[in-house]
Amino acid sequence: MYANGHAEKLQGGAVNKGIIQGVWSREDLDQTTKGSVVEGTKASLRRMELDYVDVLFCHRPDPHTPIEETVRAMNYVIEQGWAFYWGTSEWLPSDFIEACEIADRLGLIRPIVEQAQYNILHRSRVEFNYVDLYKKYKLGLTTWSPLAYGTLTGKYSSGTPEGSRYTSPMYQEGALRNNFEQRIATAxxxxxxAAEIGCSLAQMAIART
Structure with missing residues (x-):
């Protein structure tokens, strides 16, 4: 636009030079939700050596990004043929409902499945919070962490084993931080x-989910 397009040419040249010299990558420049979703999807497909996936999950909504933008981004991915469907992961029921309502209003594709943490110690979202959505929105469900990050293997009963997740600062300050000792006591x-029914704690935990 400026200087009959010369400004854009200069900017484009600088960006491409930076990519060639390794100063930044193309992915570094895509900070919008749509850009991140598109580049992230393409990168995942390259790593898996696939042309498409059946379902692409949007893991944890970004509180700073309108859900409409996320819905549009996931719809775009499906339109490109990189996924057949999209789902949510660890979304609140209210966010899932909003995504469906936005998709319906704009003629876009709804999420069809939620991926939630579900185990003996973490049951409420699957068994209670999402109950009304299964029928109303035909919500599918897939779950993760049946052993509660290894807590339900019993391996933390005698301390923290070397190489276990709780030795990692990422888990100490994140997913395993809240009520860790209480969860060990419950396990x-x-x-x-488990012993009474003739199996290990881990086997019982997996069978329960």
Missing amino acids: DKLKPI
């Missing part, structure tokens, strides 16, 4: 029940 109380 220990479940061991006699």
